[in-house]
Amino acid sequence: MTETILDRIKAQKLVEIASDKATMPLNLIEDAARNADEIRPFAESLRRAQATGYGLIAEIKKASPSRGLIRSDFDPAGLAEAYERGGATCLSVLTDMSFFKGAKPYLTQARGASRLPVLRKDFIYDPYQIVEARSLHADAILLIMATLDDAQAAELEACAMEWGMDVLVEVHDREELDRALKLRSRLIGVNNRDLRTFETSLDVTRALAQHVPDECLLVSESGLHAPEDLRAMAEAGARSFLIGEALMREENVEAATARILADPVLA
Numbered sequence: 336m337t338e339t340i341l342d343r344i345k346a347q348k349l350v351e352i353a354s355d356k357a358t359m360p361l362n363l364i365e366d367a368a369r370n371a372d373e374i375r376p377f378a379e380s381l382r383r384a385q386a387t388g389y390g391l392i393a394e395i396k397k398a399s400p401s402r403g404l405i406r407s408d409f410d411p412a413g414l415a416e417a418y419e420r421g422g423a424t425c426l427s428v429l430t431d432m433s434f435f436k437g438a439k440p441y442l443t444q445a446r447g448a449s450r451l452p453v454l455r456k457d458f459i460y461d462p463y464q465i466v467e468a469r470s471l472h473a474d475a476i477l478l479i480m481a482t483l484d485d486a487q488a489a490e491l492e493a494c495a496m497e498w499g500m501d502v503l504v505e506v507h508d509r510e511e512l513d514r515a516l517k518l519r520s521r522l523i524g525v526n527n528r529d530l531r532t533f534e535t536s537l538d539v540t541r542a543l544a545q546h547v548p549d550e551c552l553l554v555s556e557s558g559l560h561a562p563e564d565l566r567a568m569a570e571a572g573a574r575s576f577l578i579g580e581a582l583m584r585e586e587n588v589e590a591a592t593a594r595i596l597a598d599p600v601l602a
């Protein structure tokens with residue numbers, strides 16, 4: 336079987352986790368997590384936003400494997416402030432260094448510059464990374480079903496919930512959705528991008544939204560570039576969106592965020 340990008344990411348991540356454990360043992364990370372800032376309500380903030388409109392998770396992403404460098408003028412704190420002023424509901428911050436040019440301090444910098452709840456956007460395989468996320472003051476973490484079996488996902492979800500964090504469970508097809516719905520989290524992200532091939536299609540949300548139970552909060556992620564895209568996702572049943580590149584490419588991130596949320600197409 337040909338090695339996919341996900342295989343390469345996993346191999347690299349496991350090396351990084353082993354190194355992190357050696358330099359910062361779990362007991363120290365747990366101490367830091369216990370003393371971290373109070374958790375901000377990530378899922379609840381999205382639910383509140385959806386009651387009167389739409390939830391927007393605005394992503395702080397410098398680069399990606401599929402698009403290369405996205406934003407050179409990259410200041411996580413400034414971007415967080417701009418997203419908040421523009422009306423974003425929550426933030427997502429890439430902490431993966433090797434493939435997305437993210438960094439763990441970016442999350443803490445972004446969180447310290449706004450009042451918004453923050454998701455640690457990374458490839459999570461080990462409970463250590465979850466405790467580490469809390470030590471960085473993260474309010475939520477991402478579990479990507481394409482990278483985890485059911486037992487791993489359940490163990491990681493339990494750890495995140497033990498630390499009080501919300502869990503965004505990410506799926507790309509019906510099989511992954513059915514597995515995600517066996518977990519406790521009711522926060523489901525449909526990634527329009529296939530992380531193995533980078534192929535991106537809004538039809539992924541169109542196909543899966545109908546199978547997401549009403550008690551879940553559905554987030555449509557990736558490939559959302561114009562209000563018409565959001566309108567299409569809203570018509571498919573999503574009332575929360577995760578946008579990265581389209582906003583990261585904007586000179587004025589605040590204005591771009593405000594423009595998307597105020598667009599009559601979404602009315």
Ligand SMILES: O=P(O)(O)OC[C@@H](O)[C@@H](O)c1c[nH]c2ccccc12
Pocket residue numbers: 394396456457458479505526556557558559577578579580581
């Ligand atoms: O830049 P976009 O096309 O707006 O996509 C944002 C976000 O959905 C994407 O960065 C993402 C979704 N799930 C992920 C998992 C890992 C890394 C990145 C992601």
